[in-house]
Every structure is written in C-alpha cells, then in structure tokens.
Amino acid sequence: MKYDIAIIGGGIVGLASAFKILERHPELKLVVLEKETNVATHQTDRNSGVIHSGIYYKPGSAKAINCVKGARMLVDFCREQQIPFELCGKVIVAVQAHEIQVMEGIYQRGLQNGLNGIKMIDAGEVKAIEPHCAAIQGIWVPQAGIVDYRVVAERLKELIINKGGHIITGFKAEKIKERSDGIIISSDHQEIKSQMAIGCAGLYSDHLARIAGLQPPHQIVPFRGEFYSLVPDAEKLVRGLIYPVPDINFPFLGVHLTKRIGGGIEAGPNAVLAFRREGYKHMDIHAGELLEALRYKGFQRLALKHWRKGMDEMARSFSARAFLKSLKKLVPELRLEDIKRSRTGVRAQALDKEGNMIDDYVILQQERMIHICNAPSPAATSCLSIGEFIADIAEEKLRGMS
DSSP, rough: EEEEEEEEEEEHHHHHHHHHHHHHHHTTTEEEEEEESSSSSSTSSSSEEEESSSTTTTTTSHHHHHHHHHEEEEEEEEHHHHHEEEEOOOOEEEEEETTTHEEEEEEEEHHHHHHHHOOEEHHHHHHHSSSTTOOOOEEEEOOEEOOOOHHHHHHHHHHHHTTTTTEESOOOEEEEETTEEEEEESSSSSSEEEEEEOOOGGHHEEEEEEEHHHSSSOOOOOOOEEEEOOOGGGGOHHHHHEOOOTTTTSSOOOOOEEEESSSSEEEOOEEOSSSSSSSOTOOOOOHHHHHHHHHHHEEEEEEHHHHHHHHHHHHHHHOOHHHHHHHHTTTOOOGGGGEEEEEEEEEEEOOOOTTTBBOOOEEEETTTEEEEEOOOOOOOOHHHHHHHHHHHHHHHHHHHHH
C-alpha cells in the first residue's frame, strides 16, 4: 500500500500529529512507524507526568504559545476521553533571598503568557498549601496538574486506528529517499512508500533528519534523569507539586517533588549525560553514541561552561545523600530512609556547536518532508497543539502536491 502520510516515531508528539491530521482528513491513508514493539515507550513514558502551565517560557516563543494552548487542549481531551487527571496546582518556592528576583521574572513571564490566577505568595501562604515546605516566598500556579502520558498516548493510538490509520511497530527507519513521486522509507526488512513523511523521532530526531538528507544545526545529546519515590509514611509531607526556583542558565527545572496520578510522590529528576541515547541505567553504554556525544564540540563547550553544575548532578546520580540534600531545601523534614530509588528517563537535549542548549522547537522541511528536530519539555503537555501545527503544514504540502 502507498500511504498519503507516514509519521516516523510513535511517541506522544507523533501520535498527536497523526490524530490531528486524521481528525481533519479521515480519508487520508496514514501510517505511524515505530521502531519498538509498542508506542510511547521512551520519553513519553518516562517523564514526570506533569501538565505544565507555560509559566517559565519566553513570551512569544513556540514553547510558551504551544504549552499554554496545549495544556488547555490536553485537559479538554482528558475530560472527553475520561482519562484521569488532576489540576492540583503547584508552588514554585524561593528558599534563599537571591532567588526572589529570578522568581519575580518568572511571575512576569507567566502574566505575559496569559496565565490567569497565578500569584506571588508569602511564606505563610506557601505553608497553607504545602505545610511541610520551607520557603521565604513562592508562586502559586493553579493551572499545573498531573496525568499519565502513557495513558494519553494509548488513547491517541486507539483513536488513530478507529479513524482508519495504521500503526506499524518494529519498524526502524534506516533509509529515507525523497523522489519526485513520493518518499520511500526503508527498514532492514520492509519498505514503505508515501506521498510525504513526518519525522517525530525524539532522541534520534537529528539522526533521522540526517539520513533524510537534512542538516539540522545541532546535535541531540541525551541526559538521563533519575527519580526517587517517597516511602508511604513520608508521602504526607507533600500534597501536590513543589518546584524550586530554576537556574536561569540551565534549561532543567531542578529536582522537584511531584504527586503522581496513580498514587505516590516522586522526587527528581536530576540531569546527567546518558552513555547511550536510550540508556536508562548507569552501565547502559553504546560506544558509538557515547563517542558521538563526547567528540561533539557543542557538548565539550557545555561541559566546560557548566562543569561545577555537572559535578553536582553526577553526585546526585551516585549518592542518595546528595539527592536528599537538594530535596531537604524544599522539605527539611525528609530523611534518608524516606526516599528510595525509582525509575529513570532520558531527555533529548539539542545543543548547537557553541554549546548553547536549544530551548525551543526546531522544525525543518523539504518538499515532501517535515522533521521535528527538537521538541523539548513541555512537549508532552503541548502535544495536541504541536500536532495541530504539524497538521497545518501537512495540509499545505498535500495541497501543493495535488
């Protein structure tokens, strides 16, 4: 069969794009190609499960626009599909005086991004929300919430199939050839023909773009994030979501405490270099991928610039005491026996050659191809809005081919 659209990558962004395209054009022959045995097994399934509000992001950026819009779309989708979620809100807390100025900047960004109901709160108001949290000041963000993104992805998969779409698993795209009459996507055992292709390959998005003949201006470097969970007796110390004031020079939000939609409290993640792109354990090593990261000038420059931060992150990776030290800044009552190692995830971080972290979406195009080359957090929150944007581009391209 020749398809109208082939989407390479069955994470939540690829699935949301497929869903939005078929929602508008159920007549199209569409296929999602996924290299694993099921969809949504990597970044989608291994994140903190937070519905982000959009408070942190630069006003007018694609991240800000898609997060604010996408969060509303996601909540509506969960209500329609009866997917469990909770808008529990979150507090961003300053524990030292020098953090207050950064916090005020975050608050102003939230206002500019159209977040109604956010407010600066004093230490007493923080205590009313999170009685065990240490803070001198905070921001209350009522739009933040929690959901299981794996459940969202599985529902998107069902809806795609119900709308006539196809999902092929165990298909790893190794060659992509663009011809005048369409695209040929080849794995080691199968060939798919399509009018156009959309790349949503997450941790391998730069690799996929390059085998398709594109030259993304960055390289994906994988950062592993490790989580701890609170033991049941300590769960009473956290009611919802507690976040620190982030380091404005670093794109990660810092170790935070998160209520889970399925129950329990999770702490994390940190951020350390992963030794393979989908390496979830300390000893998961892919020599080629590790050398690729270490040889990349962008990573070398980042490591030199942030070596002290990197050492702190490594300490948290190997030492529960170091991890606990970060958590105790937020909740001083936590003890070593209150935390236990939990799961891990790997984040795809795009770096340019100068060592700058690319913190917004990068979408590259050819005549018959669209490649999402960078979709950093909060892409899961934003997935339906991103999917709508990709559907717009795909529609325009298909019109040009007819």
